[in-house]
Amino acid sequence: MAKQPKSKYKSGFVSLLGRPNAGKSTLLNAFVGEKIAIVSDKPQTTRTTVQGVISEPRGQVVFLDTPGIHRTDTQLNKRMMDAVRGALDARDLLLYLIDAARPELEQQRQALEFLQRTETPVVLVLNKVDRIADKRELLPLIEKSMELYPFRETVPVSALTGDNLDELRKVVFSYLPNGPRYFPEDHLTDQPERFLASELIREKILQATRAEVPHSVAVAIEQWLEEPKLTRISANILVERAGQKGILIGAKGEMLKRIGSEARPELEKMLGTKVYLELFVKVSTGWRDKTNVLNELDWRAQFSQASPVEPVIGE
Ligand SMILES: Nc1nc2c(ncn2[C@@H]2O[C@H](COP(=O)(O)OP(=O)(O)OP(=O)(O)O)[C@@H](O)[C@H]2O)c(=O)[nH]1
Ligand SMILES: [Mg+2]
Structure with missing residues (x-):
């Protein structure tokens, strides 16, 4: 060409x-x-x-x-x-x-x-x-x-x-001006793999739940071990209330199993390896208003240690 x-x-x-x-x-x-x-x-x-x-x-x-x-x-x-x-x-x-x-x-x-x-x-x-x-x-x-x-x-x-x-x-x-190539041609996104993995798990939760549950859920990767034949990932699913924890675990753990088995193939496709996925559900009351939790979930805040941490504003 x-x-x-x-x-x-x-x-x-x-x-x-x-x-x-x-x-x-x-x-x-x-x-x-x-x-x-x-x-x-x-x-x-x-x-x-x-x-x-x-x-x-x-x-x-x-x-x-x-x-x-x-x-x-x-x-x-x-x-x-x-x-x-x-x-x-x-x-x-x-x-x-x-x-x-x-x-x-x-x-x-x-x-x-x-x-x-x-x-x-x-x-x-x-x-x-x-x-x-x-x-x-x-x-x-x-x-x-x-x-x-x-x-x-x-x-x-x-x-x-x-x-x-x-x-x-x-x-x-x-609408674009003449300009340089900013990124290599194979560059698709800025998101780190781990963040994308947590997002894929969250997507399965959003697709499987209703009402206030989707808004109350966050996913944090806790462990990520790359072994020769597989990657071991464990993730915490944060919810705001015990009732939501019950919903996400489901009768005999069915819901959590379903979320895991829907997320795993997508994680394997993204990483190009087999994935062993473990999910835990934790109640973290009011996490959506907690600066430290929000910073932990925000990969950009994690990456730029230099960025100032927001002050915690009391009610
Ligand atoms: N039929 C149809 N559905 C669409 C189309 N585009 C998106 N959807 C559906 O619309 C819903 C919302 O799509 P998203 O891409 O998550 O929308 P969004 O604007 O990113 O939403 P937020 O992230 O919540 O702001 C999903 O169920 C999609 O499958 C479309 O062109 N046609
Ligand atoms: Mg969107």
Whole structure:
């Protein structure tokens, strides 16, 4: 293949934003072609920003998936929204996703207030069009969305089926400046393997539980031993109450077994080794408001020892 002249090479930073459940993480995975962000039908699945990089002959895009924009109550939620705010700065383009099958325009109005300060161009992505039988329904939705925010343009897609994603990539590249290749071509994400492993376990929990349980769960890797033929992983599942512990263990330990047997093949695929997985459930009352627990769960805080630890704010 002929090499692109260097001056035509485009690169830049693009954040994926939107309400919980809009399909941001599904879109990130579809772009990258690998599962790097967990997905579930429960809102607030993503709790931190996830970088996903695509490298093509025409250029490189560094995408950033973000937590869904929602009202905050706990310290965990506040950190999630800080992550969203951080994903607005120094971007070349923002993609704002709306679930076209459940647009909930009133909530969008509140979420879009987040974008009022930004000068960065925002493109509206109407996702889940596979769930819209009559595509003519999209036109009034586009009009109403434009009344809420001056989006530069609109691209209807299905992150799930891949419908119109080539067009969306084209649109993304059209907003990028000429620039360098920031990462090697095989670089897909910034997440350490251990964090991704804990996320994959959390995904299985989210998919298997309901109501308040998904929001009350965190996963912390306790042990990671790489042996010649297998990797031994043990993880603690944190919950907030004894009742939730009971739900996660299940009758005769069935639920925990199910979570483990669903997570293991994905861990094996990611690591390319056999995995021996042990899961424990621990009650950690109020962990979503405990700075030390949140720091332990935050891989970026773990990596940058130099970063200042937030003061514990009493009630
Ligand atoms: N039918 C359909 N479902 C989709 C599509 N994209 C995402 N979904 C589903 O929507 C649900 C939410 O997807 P996520 O990718 O986790 O959504 P998110 O915006 O990252 O959600 P948060 O992380 O909670 O903010 C999952 O059940 C996905 O399978 C799509 O294009 N079509
Ligand atoms: Mg997500």
